[in-house]
Amino acid sequence: MGEPVCALAADTKVETPEGGLTVRSIAGKAVAVFTREPPGRVRFRMMQNVRKTAEQQPVLKITIENGQSFRVAPQQVLFKKGMIECRADGLQRGDALEPAFHYPPEYRFHADANGGEQRSDASWRVSGVEPGGTADIYTFAVNKTGSFFLSAGVLCKADEADDGVAAP
Numbered sequence: 296m297g298e299p300v301c302a303l304a305a306d307t308k309v310e311t312p313e314g315g316l317t318v319r320s321i322a323g324k325a326v327a328v329f330t331r332e333p334p335g336r337v338r339f340r341m342m343q344n345v346r347k348t349a350e351q352q353p354v355l356k357i358t359i360e361n362g363q364s365f366r367v368a369p370q371q372v373l374f375k376k377g378m379i380e381c382r383a384d385g386l387q388r389g390d391a392l393e394p395a396f397h398y399p400p401e402y403r404f405h406a407d408a409n410g411g412e413q414r415s416d417a418s419w420r421v422s423g424v425e426p427g428g429t430a431d432i433y434t435f436a437v438n439k440t441g442s443f444f445l446s447a448g449v450l451c452k453a454d455e456a457d458d459g460v461a462a463p
Contacts, residue, residue: 301454302368304354304430305347308446310395312339315446318433321345329395329444330437337395342443343456345435355383356427359392360420363447366427372452374442376418380452383424391418393450419449 308315310329323346327339349368357373358364367373369384376391394417403414436456437443443453 298370299348299434299454300370300372300452301434301436302348302371302432303434304366304368304427305433306430307365307367309342310444310446310448318345318435319347319431322347322433328437330440330442331393331395331444331450332440337444340440341438342453343436343438344454345433347431348434349432351429352432354427354430354432356423356425357383357386357421357449358423358425359447359449360422361448364423365445365447365449366430367451368432374450374452376416386421386424388421388423390421391416392421394419395444395448395450419447 303318305319306317308317311326326342328342329337330340331337352368354366354368356364356366367383369382371383372380373383374393375381376393378393403412405412434454437453438456441453441456442450444450
């Protein structure tokens, strides 16, 4: 197994059937998480081996265009539009991330954020990447898919599952 690719700050929320839960609150528990299968279907799969791996490490605060933000370690892998893997420390303002849900591409809609008409590109855009202080770091694997959604609606990569099913 290579370097861990899943490294969330303790206060970062993952999307579960019970709603958004901080990763620290589910350590050591069997909990389902929202994920996406390779063909694109979204569903819940079980997280495995949710555990703290480090204490008080530097993290990044990533803000997306809808105003939501989350904190992750620099090595956390997120999926850019097109399922392109990117470490958090490689993200830049304007990068398009894989969303949980989106309007169809080119769909025009009005957004509260700017009050004007926008056109969907079927992604969430990064609006900021900045130092996010320090935090305890948690990791886990996700059964079958190797990926999970943060409550902010962004798709991330999990570590390899213990059942031998590799992440996509």
